[in-house]
Amino acid sequence: MRFTDLLRQEAGPIWEAEKQHPFVRGIGDGSLPLDRFRFYLLQDYLFLIEFSRIFALGAARAGDLATMQHFASLLHETLHTEMALHKRYGERFGISPAQMEAAEPAPTTIAYTRYMLEAAWRGTTADLAAAVLPCQWGYAEIGRHLKETGDTSEANPYRDWILLYSSEEFKATGDWLREHLDRAATESGTGDRERWRALFLTGSRYEYLFWEMSWRQERWPV
Numbered sequence: 001m002r003f004t005d006l007l008r009q010e011a012g013p014i015w016e017a018e019k020q021h022p023f024v025r026g027i028g029d030g031s032l033p034l035d036r037f038r039f040y041l042l043q044d045y046l047f048l049i050e051f052s053r054i055f056a057l058g059a060a061r062a063g064d065l066a067t068m069q070h071f072a073s074l075l076h077e078t079l080h081t082e083m084a085l086h087k088r089y090g091e092r093f094g095i096s097p098a099q100m101e102a103a104e105p106a107p108t109t110i111a112y113t114r115y116m117l118e119a120a121w122r123g124t125t126a127d128l129a130a131a132v133l134p135c136q137w138g139y140a141e142i143g144r145h146l147k148e149t150g151d152t153s154e155a156n157p158y159r160d161w162i163l164l165y166s167s168e169e170f171k172a173t174g175d176w177l178r179e180h181l182d183r184a185a186t187e188s189g190t191g192d193r194e195r196w197r198a199l200f201l202t203g204s205r206y207e208y209l210f211w212e213m214s215w216r217q218e219r220w221p222v
């Protein structure tokens, strides 16, 4: 069994809870209240800026040209394709990209992005892959799940979101990250694998928390 299949299996209950989360179900059937999506949109825009920084670090850290190219394309896809989706949704709400960029990050957005950034600064490109896999692979899985079970008609305001994250192009980026980590796992000891396992599980929990934060529209208490 592949190392990442083992990780996925262990994170099973967390990923299942994500699929069952009212925010995710609401995207699927289009019933999510717009103010909750608007909150998510701003936080996720800030999230994607930091996420891009992580891929840039991956390119800088890459041990070979092919790895550098993969991280560079992840960087490009995030900055241009994914953030373009968010900008289009922003337009529908009458929010400019500058306003989105100037939004105040909520506690969970800061905690999650800094958690991944720290792992990326400190570790190797395999550590980086373990930390970001719950995002990239997780969104591809949720996208596909919602495409299969949800409403992708024009009536669903979240249709474009579902279509982007269920696309083959998006899935391919997560597939490469998995291969990168699996390759490293075959050449490493239990210490490394244990660290990657912890990164993957904590990342998965933060993915869940990001839905929860958006559902509750989390604010600083003081």
Ligand SMILES: Cc1ncc(CO)c(N)n1
Residues within 6 Å of the ligand: 044, 047, 048, 082, 134, 135, 136, 139, 207, 210
């Ligand atoms: C919180 C979060 N995780 C993953 C993705 C996918 O890149 C995203 N846009 N936002």
